[in-house]
Amino acid sequence: MTKLTDLHAGWMKDAAYRREYEALEEEFSLAHAMIAARSRAGLTQEELAARMETSQSAIARLEAGRSKPSARTLERFARATGTSLRISFLPVASDASSLR
Numbered sequence: 001m002t003k004l005t006d007l008h009a010g011w012m013k014d015a016a017y018r019r020e021y022e023a024l025e026e027e028f029s030l031a032h033a034m035i036a037a038r039s040r041a042g043l044t045q046e047e048l049a050a051r052m053e054t055s056q057s058a059i060a061r062l063e064a065g066r067s068k069p070s071a072r073t074l075e076r077f078a079r080a081t082g083t084s085l086r087i088s089f090l091p092v093a094s095d096a097s098s099l100r
Helices: 004-011 013-025 026-041 045-052 056-064 071-081
Strands: none
Touching: 004 013, 013 026, 026 056, 026 071, 045 056, 045 071
16 A cells, blocks of 8 residues: 655656646645644644634634635634734745845
């Protein structure tokens, strides 16, 4: 049986796949951070959903990266997990003249 990590490693050799995968990095990062915050708070998806007054399936969609949460949703998530929300804009490595 082939492991998913082995398949991914092979696919990453394809430039088109790698480009698309890297384009989703921010979404993966957000989903990972949300899962980590929920885990640190010791909450199940169901418990978090109750605190946020939403459904477990909505939490599952957020954690799977299948929906982009609003700032308001992120604030509710932070309160429910006992964390603080920090949003920042970081410079990307690119030609500065393209920003003009």
